[in-house]
Amino acid sequence: MKPRLGIYIHIPFCASKCSYCDFYSLAGCEQLMPDYHRALIAHLEESARGIRNYEVDSVYFGGGTPSYYGAEHLMEIFDVLKRNGNVRLDAEVTVECNPDSMSYRDLKLLRQNGVTRVSIGVQATNNDLLKLIGRRHNFQQAELAFSAARKAGFDNISLDLIYGLPSQTKSDWAESLARIVEMHPEHISCYGLKLEEGTPMYREYKDSPVLPSEDEQADMYSYAAEMLERYGYKQYEISNFCAPGFESVHNLKYWNLDDYMGFGPGAHSCVGNLRYSFVKDLKRYISGVERKVSIIDEYQLVDPLERSVEYLMLAMRTNRGVSEQDYRVRTQSDWKPIHRVLQAFREKGWAEETEGRWHFTVPGFLISNTLIGILLEAHASGRAEGIPWVEEAEKKEEKKIILPKGEEELFAELYEAKRREREREEEIDRVELPTE
Numbered sequence: 001m002k003p004r005l006g007i008y009i010h011i012p013f014c015a016s017k018c019s020y021c022d023f024y025s026l027a028g029c030e031q032l033m034p035d036y037h038r039a040l041i042a043h044l045e046e047s048a049r050g051i052r053n054y055e056v057d058s059v060y061f062g063g064g065t066p067s068y069y070g071a072e073h074l075m076e077i078f079d080v081l082k083r084n085g086n087v088r089l090d091a092e093v094t095v096e097c098n099p100d101s102m103s104y105r106d107l108k109l110l111r112q113n114g115v116t117r118v119s120i121g122v123q124a125t126n127n128d129l130l131k132l133i134g135r136r137h138n139f140q141q142a143e144l145a146f147s148a149a150r151k152a153g154f155d156n157i158s159l160d161l162i163y164g165l166p167s168q169t170k171s172d173w174a175e176s177l178a179r180i181v182e183m184h185p186e187h188i189s190c191y192g193l194k195l196e197e198g199t200p201m202y203r204e205y206k207d208s209p210v211l212p213s214e215d216e217q218a219d220m221y222s223y224a225a226e227m228l229e230r231y232g233y234k235q236y237e238i239s240n241f242c243a244p245g246f247e248s249v250h251n252l253k254y255w256n257l258d259d260y261m262g263f264g265p266g267a268h269s270c271v272g273n274l275r276y277s278f279v280k281d282l283k284r285y286i287s288g289v290e291r292k293v294s295i296i297d298e299y300q301l302v303d304p305l306e307r308s309v310e311y312l313m314l315a316m317r318t319n320r321g322v323s324e325q326d327y328r329v330r331t332q333s334d335w336k337p338i339h340r341v342l343q344a345f346r347e348k349g350w351a352e353e354t355e356g357r358w359h360f361t362v363p364g365f366l367i368s369n370t371l372i373g374i375l376l377e378a379h380a381s382g383r384a385e386g387i388p389w390v391e392e393a394e395k396k397e398e399k400k401i402i403l404p405k406g407e408e409e410l411f412a413e414l415y416e417a418k419r420r421e422r423e424r425e426e427e428i429d430r431v432e433l434p435t436e
Helices: 030-046 071-084 104-112 127-132 139-151 170-182 200-205 214-230 249-255 282-291 304-315 324-331 335-348 362-366 368-381 388-395 408-419 424-430
Strands: 004-011 055-063 087-097 117-123 157-163 187-192 234-237 240-242 260-263 268-271 274-278 296-301 351-354 357-360
Touching: 004 071, 004 249, 030 071, 030 260, 030 282, 055 071, 055 249, 071 087, 071 104, 087 249, 104 139, 117 139, 139 157, 157 170, 157 214, 170 214, 187 214, 214 234, 214 240, 214 362, 234 249, 249 260, 249 304, 260 274, 304 324, 304 368, 324 335, 335 351, 335 368, 357 362, 362 368
Parallel strands: 004 055, 004 260, 055 087, 087 117, 117 157, 157 187
Antiparallel strands: 187 240, 234 240, 260 268, 268 274, 274 296, 351 357
């Protein structure tokens, strides 16, 4: 049996840019759509040989705004994948949509051609907030788009929401969640607003008193987790909730360190121990494909030590968490230091063990960055001796372990602290846990 693979297709076009968005996307560049379409198809066809080594069990059209690109164009791309790759008949195929660029006709076309899931960017149910963050739709349009998707035959619909918006109260957030739950989607994503440097909202609201505080955002998050659980939506990852059996196959690939290939400007790929991404420049991407010159932006071979760190860091962001057996196999490390820390977290109410697997509670998810940092320090203390790849990796003292944006500084501090650790058996007892 061939290994599984996820495919991500980036559609970098939008009707307009939302004021909080820092993803690579462009507004007012519709004239480049035909050139991009040809380049993307050519890129997929060139990559067909590599894709055929796998069974594709998830395809995700993200953006940008794929629904703005048009259903016919999306299905032409999907047809290329089906023709040149081993796309499973039961593959999860997702298209991101915005309410203002969705139509029943397009949704019907998507469903008839094998798209199984749509993810609708609702973001808020309050029309004033939608206008403030630069969304082109109102909530009534979102409701109509959802109804159109149901009518078109979709029985797997995800709705995105943002909390922590300017002047948004916990009461506002509770009302938004209630209105979303009334629609009965299969999947709900709740993201806390993060002001990204360079965006209009960053310039306008950085350090503004109208933004909810960290504590207020934490209250909104906790309320969402508790409320959605009451209505049957289980939390399977920090920001994602679903009805039983509707976890996103594609999203879980990122958290489980499974293989995926991305196509389009700015798209990332992870295949085995190889990581790479393409240039965040639409014109360079098009010309590079046409001229057959490199469009690689970043390229990295990940050694097993880094892989083990990533396994722990990502697994603890899901409700599946880690087990002793998985941890030993994936990291070749001693379980005892990790286990001591997890037990300490349990005493604080930050973690719990369910059927042999340790995972964070809702309060634990709220401070997950700090808790994962402590776990990484314990992991560093428990690496097994005498394993060639561990010894080789540790010789590269100048090499920095690469972590996702925002966590490098935290891990660097903890990693340096490890180098000055006392005897292994004393180390965990001296870990300074966060204050409540």
